[in-house]
Amino acid sequence: MTRLKSAFLALLALMPLLLPVAAVAQDPAADAQSAAVPNPINDANQRVNKARDQLAALRRQVEEARSSEAKLAELKQHVEQVGRGALDASVSTRQRFNEIKARQDELGPVPAEGQPAESEIIKEERARLSDERAAINAVIGNAEALSIEATQLANQITEMRRTLFTETLFERTRVSPEVFEEAVAAGADEGTDLHRTVGGWFRFVWNFKRESLLAAVSLSLVVGLLLYSIGHRVAGPLIQRNKQIEKPHYITRLMVAFWSITIPTLAVGAFAFACYSLLYSFNVLRPDITPMVSSLLGVSVGLYFVSALTRAVLAPKRPAWRLVSVSNRGAQRLERSIFAMALANALDYFLGAVSVALGSAVVLTVAKSMIASIVIGLILIWISFIRPMLRAGDDPASEGRPWPRALTMVLMLTGFGLIALTMIGYVGLARFIATQIVVTGAILVTMYIGILSGRAIGTQGAFAQTYLGQRMAERYQLNEVVLDQAGLAASLGIYLIVVLLGLPGILLQWGFQIGDIESWAYRIFTEIRIGSISISIVGIVAGLLLFVVGLVVTRWFQRWLDGTIMVRSHVDPGVRNSVRTAVGYAGVGLAGLIGISAAGINLSSLALVAGALSLGIGFGLQNIVSNFVSGLILLAERPFKVGDWVVAGTTEGFVKRISVRATEIETFQRQTIIVPNSVLINGQVGNWTHRNKLGRIEIPVSVFSGNDPRRVTEILLDVALQQAVLRNPEPSVTFMNFSAATLDFEVRAFVADVLLAGTVKTEMRAAILERLREEGIALAGPAAPTVPVTMDPESARLLSAMIENAKAGLVVPTEAPRKPAPKPVEEGADETG
Template structure:
């Protein structure tokens, strides 16, 4: 079988270099250029993010997590781009024939998995830099863990590649069973060796093993794989071996990403990153704003991890790309639960439409106030009333359009509106009274911003009129928030309602004589 495979590959190489040499060279150079642009550009832009700095003696946990995650993801993406683009351009230039194309696709998958496993174990264990190590194991055991994990990935990868070769060449079933049997036995032995390894050193100098649950899990998986192979269940044994390598790599990478996102979301976590320090130096962001931005970044990282790694896990467990695509399309376009349809695309569209409407309203408010009314010498109080009215109307309109764009039928909110009306009638009377009073104040304008008014025991200058309350600044520089209903239902004196002139009565004492 090996002789037949060698003849097939050598005949294709002879054909490619004799008749398609320029196409092979162009395809290879193009793929290398794409990978180089991604890798070199990533190193220049995000070098500090995914490269461990040997000069740092005590890096933070967030820095170690970030380096481990990105130093696995970015180089793997670069290698993946090179491999996928190579296959694509070979097909584009008609370099591949049927059987060689199948062999090359299988080889690409093997190289990608082995490279990713090797990068992940090196990033998490860092045999050369103990201070950047995520798991506090000793240097010697760390090197052995990297070797054993890489060897396990190589065994599984070579076995899968040879299974594709045997299937394409119509090899005997006995050869396939024998090859898979040897591969599963090797993987089982490696798992047992990893479980029995003693990676920790106690203060007294003795070596300590893994935690009990981890040690027993690794040994149990190894024994199960060997036992199933010896009992003749080769398919089950090879499936378990494959999932240990592939699914384990995906889950560990995703878990490191989740830990990084959680560390960024903690108070002060984002500010301690290189990007946070750059923003703190080159912008006006305060610590609270950086913390809020860290929460946004954390949510974005979690969402990216779910969108990237969940389909990969489903594919490794036998789901077809069409099934995943159908589920994604159904989730995006509408998921029906009872009589309610939830559409992720619709919700995102509604949010985007509302944000656009909100910013358009704010822009129109500024343009109307600063360009139109300011040039027209409109009174300050009138300008404030018009600006507030336009703002409330614009935000309300943007909310209605956003709800409609999200696919929510407004007629379905009738029951909710009725319940809210009942609640407003009983429990929110004061709020509604103040709201309506605010609208009356903005419309009638018995006083405006800048007027000197007297309301009961409060005397001062009006600073702001909103729909719920009015802000008054007394002559002692105290800000008083007065509900609008008090200003409508009670007498209010306005010293500057018509003009700035006023009369003050001064009592003068006169002697009787």
């Protein structure tokens, strides 16, 4: 025991010596922890410096890539990313900047002379905050300057690309027999190189990478067939023309034409893209083979697209499905001519890619473009001599008429113009125009068909006439209104598909790169500036989605709260309605705030609008605001609730709904009356069922004055006690008034449910009438029966004698005395004498 005590005392003595060692041991950990805490200012500064170095490197690369349009487009995209990264770095310091500003506002201004000095701790903190704020301002300034430099470099690249495009188009090439001789020699060399390069690559792939090649092609076919089968299953009748329909509707023809172009072309495009991607991923392609394979797949998709377009519009073998009024022979010639132009343009593009990949002489590429442009020009001239036009009602098998004179001149001038530009040396411009005629023309025609289809589908009642509309109506039992709404949605969807598929294709044909389209799409969907206001389509869509989700959750919570919690708790219907309404408004408001925040809309920028709105409320929206506030008061104080029987002025009925603007009252005739809440708050409102449903009924009864009033009172009270009325308070009968003819009474009784007062009063009136008839007591009034009079026998004999005497004194003659007839006067006699 003594040893333990000594050891314990020795340990206590050593504790002060061990504390510094522990502190020293903790210092590295503390330093490591402090070093692990991220410093937003240092991080943002490092990001800005890194972006500055990247921008300098990109500037050097731009100078080296002046002659490559594709490289310049790629560099521009990188420059814009560097600029956005610099701005993001400055934005990352905004939270710390706001914290510093808030802390400086808490500290207040520096004490003036004569005021008590600050403590050293506050002075150090104030200086540290000022230095940190200055550092953040420096980072923000550097980031903004770097962003401006990136924007200037991007604009410089755009100007360089524009200049390069113009120089390429208007560069004049020497056209002479020597050029063609050089081109023939270069073509022979290129053919040899092509055979050697492609043959060697294919032998190597077949011997050593056969499985990869077959797997890539097979998987690509699966992708294309899967996409086509999905499209065929979803819109099968819109792809194939039904032979059983002799005279299809114009809308049906448009829809079939558009989707028979779009869906198969997308399937072929998916196959080509998957094939190229898989071959590249499986290392089947060599660097010199890659551009040739990609161009071959691209021109194949283009040729299929043009072929599908001509078949859809001209329908050479099915005149009933033709979109234009041309003859059968004219449709066949136009289809062949258009496909020939597309084939010439595709071969020019593919052979040009082969020449670039093999490093052939430039003169060979020029010669190929010259031949393609001349061929396309000759085909245009040939098309101008075709006679395809038909009059309205003509048989498609008949001979057609020439083109309109203006269209013929345009075709001939365009064809001769291409040939003339090629012969004088502007091969680049001629090739560009020829490509736009074939490819851009095909895209524009497809877009036009799509727009016509969308417009036709969007007209009232048109969707119900289509095959898809009829199938939907039969399967889902849809009425005309729903079908019209579905047609409008389909119309908007077709417009969106036309824009998303057609516009990028046209931009690519006019010299823009995919990076340009991606950059524009990024700007459109992420930031649209209108003055000082920045709008993001992605943010708006996200905000709308969050608002819809919040709205759905609110409605679900309302139903759950009302149908599960409050029903089981036997909450009063009026309270349930008030709670449900309050939850609905709170949920919608919260969902709106979340949606606005997600959309990135700064509410502080709407302060001016809010001020103007407040002014408008003060003048023009007084009644609306008054009704709104009155509705909130009604929901809070609850002078009446849903289901109450109320009387407001001349309106009497049951409360069906209480909103923040007005209250719905349903009268006994089932008429719904909307009463503004301010009228209910400011006016007198009677409520029969405010605290309970107890009510009093009054039934007036009038009898002739010859009856005994006490006996009548006893009878009425006995009848009232036998009805469905309360015993406490008990019923009563009041002798209201009397006159020479009537005695007036009123039966008063209380019922447990005032809503049943009508039934109780009906039963009580019927019982009173039956009882009074049994007692021989007649009711008073004009419709009352003959009144029996009660008198003593002596008075009765006296009254009978008086009646008999009165009857005896009456004499009624049986025959009236006749007067003597006047004597007749003779003719000629004197009447006077």
